[in-house]
Amino acid sequence: MTTPWNHRYAQRMHNMGSSLLRELLKLTQDSEIISFAGGLPAPEVFPVDAFREASCKVLQEQGQRALQYGASEGYFPLRQWIVEHMAHYGIRAKVENILITSGSQQALDLIGKVMINPGDLILTESPTYLGALQAWRSYQAEFTSIPVDEDGVRTDLLEEALCSGPKFMYILPNFQNPAGVTLSLERRKFLVDIADIYGIPIIEDDPYGELRYEGDNVTPLVVLDAQKHIQQTDNGNEQGFLRGNVIYISTFSKTLAPGLRLAWIVAPADVINHCVIAKQGMDLHSSTFVQMTAYELIKDGFLRDHVRHIREVYGYRRDIMLDALERYFPEGATWTKPKGGLFLWVTLPEGVDTMTLMPKALENKVAYVPGSAFYAADGLPNTFRLNFSNASPDQIEIGIKRLGEVIEQELARHTTDRLVIAG
Ligand SMILES: Cc1ncc(COP(=O)(O)O)c(C=O)c1O
Numbered sequence: 504m505t506t507p508w509n510h511r512y513a514q515r516m517h518n519m520g521s522s523l524l525r526e527l528l529k530l531t532q533d534s535e536i537i538s539f540a541g542g543l544p545a546p547e548v549f550p551v552d553a554f555r556e557a558s559c560k561v562l563q564e565q566g567q568r569a570l571q572y573g574a575s576e577g578y579f580p581l582r583q584w585i586v587e588h589m590a591h592y593g594i595r596a597k598v599e600n601i602l603i604t605s606g607s608q609q610a611l612d613l614i615g616k617v618m619i620n621p622g623d624l625i626l627t628e629s630p631t632y633l634g635a636l637q638a639w640r641s642y643q644a645e646f647t648s649i650p651v652d653e654d655g656v657r658t659d660l661l662e663e664a665l666c667s668g669p670k671f672m673y674i675l676p677n678f679q680n681p682a683g684v685t686l687s688l689e690r691r692k693f694l695v696d697i698a699d700i701y702g703i704p705i706i707e708d709d710p711y712g713e714l715r716y717e718g719d720n721v722t723p724l725v726v727l728d729a730q731k732h733i734q735q736t737d738n739g740n741e742q743g744f745l746r747g748n749v750i751y752i753s754t755f756s757k758t759l760a761p762g763l764r765l766a767w768i769v770a771p772a773d774v775i776n777h778c779v780i781a782k783q784g785m786d787l788h789s790s791t792f793v794q795m796t797a798y799e800l801i802k803d804g805f806l807r808d809h810v811r812h813i814r815e816v817y818g819y820r821r822d823i824m825l826d827a828l829e830r831y832f833p834e835g836a837t838w839t840k841p842k843g844g845l846f847l848w849v850t851l852p853e854g855v856d857t858m859t860l861m862p863k864a865l866e867n868k869v870a871y872v873p874g875s876a877f878y879a880a881d882g883l884p885n886t887f888r889l890n891f892s893n894a895s896p897d898q899i900e901i902g903i904k905r906l907g908e909v910i911e912q913e914l915a916r917h918t919t920d921r922l923v924i925a926g
Contacts, residue, residue, distance in 0.1 A: 510621070515641050520525065531870035537902035538870040542680065542845055543893040545820075545834060548813050549760045550800070557800040561792065569792040571684075575779045577603025577767070578794035584802060585767050592712070593726040599772045602779060605789045607710055607760045607766035609752040611635050614706060614750065616781040617643040617774075618670055626669035628656045630848075630877030630886070632708065635673055644670075646879030653839065655686030658693045667699045672703055676724060678711040678844025681877045681888035685842060688721050689704060695727040696747055705749045710757050710766075711844035713810050716818030718842050725749040725769065747771055755797060757845070758810050763793050817845065817892045821898045824891040831907030833914055838889075845892040850885060852917075857887040860913055869905040 531538040561569050572683055576582065582601040589596050604610040611634065619625070621643035627635070629648035636646065649660045656674060674694065686694070698705050708723045728749040747770075754766035768778060782788070821841065828838055828849075835852040849871075851857065857873040864870060874886030895903060902925040 504627050515643055518912060526568075528870075528872070530865050533865075533868075535863065536799060536868045536870050537894055537898045537905070539889040539891070539899075539902060539906075540870040540872045541893060542818060542890055544757055544761060544813075544845070545816060545892055548816055548900055550805075550809055553800055553805065554760075558792075558796045561795045561799050565795065569795045569812045571791060573788045573791035573794070575783050575788045577601065577789060578780045578791065578798060580802070581794050581798040582767075584798060585769075588786045588806075588916060589751075589769060592720070592723055592858065594723060594769060595729060596769050597772075600769055600775060602768045602770070602782070603789050604766045604768060604782070605786055606756060606761070606764040607708065607752045608634050608638065608874070609764075609785065609789075610752045610768045610778075611706075611708070612638040612641075613768070613781050613785070614671075615639045615644070617777045619644045623666060623670040626664055626667075626672040626703070626881055628673070628675060628679065629878070629879070630681050630874060630882060631673065633876050634677060635708070636877075636879055651682050651684055653684055655679065655690055656694070657671070658690045658697070661697055665697065665703055665757065669703055671706055672698060673706045673708065674724065675708050676712075676721070677709055678714065678841050678846070680711070680844070681846050681872070681874070682848040683841030683844055683846045684848075685721060691722065691724055695724055695731060695749070702748075707749050707751045710754045711750065712753065713758055714814060714817060714845070715843035716814055716821060723751065723904055725751040749753050750774060758806060758813065759797065759800075763797060765789060765793060767795055814843075820891045820894070820896060820899060821847075823896045824889065824903060827900050827903035828907075831904045833907065833911045835914060845890050847889050847891065849887050850883070851887075852914065853885055854917055855910075855913055855921060856884045858884065860909065863913070864906060864909050867905045867909050869902045869909070871906070 528540055531540045543860055581603060582598045585601050586596050587597055602724045604613065615638050619639055619642035623644050625644045625646050627646055627648045631648065647664055647669060649664050650657050655676065668827070675687070676691065678685055694705070705724055709723065712723070725747060728747050734748060744881065751769040752766065755763055756766065768775065770778070824847065825840060836849060838849045839847050841847050858875055862871055871887040871889055874888065875882050875884055877888065891899065
């Protein structure tokens, strides 16, 4: 549509994503539609009462401070808590290595602002998190990508991609959004080694690591990288981390609530300082009140028990979805079997386009996100992402049945078309 504003928009807005998809996703808001499209947590697990208590306490005891401007780096006690929290995963950091951000989406945007010049090449997984592509497209990044399989990003294809000289690699090691796959330890080690050899930093985005429903945690890239540097410098402890080649990002969005907009970056102090300067230009700092309330809530161990509860709820929903897929999806459809996180990834037979199938799914009152949204360039049109955390178990059963019918009809139509052409 032409408006008087059209010629005023910056060039960076020119390639900011498909509006067709955005229009389709708007339709998923209809309350009759069972939507597996969003990446939404289940609202039933939000700790509303605990937040009410924590926020009252903060206002009663430190109200003036909570409503005042704060430090751009974030609320100091919360940063200290994150240092201890990260240590449970083997990530050694000091407070100066932590920056609180307004969601990990802001962390990605900050990294873009600090690192990306127009035309810089970023190496991503394929498919990858749509929000990262969106954030970095606005800094006029170019993308090169490597496919993922059941063990995460195909590191056997990495060396060739690194030769093209990317500014950094963007890796989602745990229960990847959108594919739900987890990077194996062997591949993690290889990735960290080769990144070091080529001098290409890694952005490790880990919003789902804590939401594991089976199996053991796999060592984060940032830890493997730190161990490597400790070995190299041979003088132990924090030295290893501070010289690190990995920036780690995580969030409270999936473990507490996304509406808080609270996340963090762990990085060498120099990187944090650059991000702080960039953040000052964006929002000065993340909400003091929200940071203080979150800290009040989690400081005495609340999160551990709460995450245990979330794992049970989501693990159960994942099982219900996997079971329903087995029963209702036609032969020829395959899907990943995630050990955690919020998503799984479906591949239909070649020739099916899930973008053109979407209006039919919406007519049948069910929604997903077509796979093409998650590719920096041309992707596999016969794929889509399903979220299993937001819909109730009953809705999952009904929604997957509806979707199975839509797919079955589509496959039947393809077969008929082929017969007509052959005839
Ligand atoms: C891989 C990944 N990174 C970042 C985000 C952004 O999360 P938030 O900004 O809520 O922390 C998401 C949200 O779904 C995600 O899946």
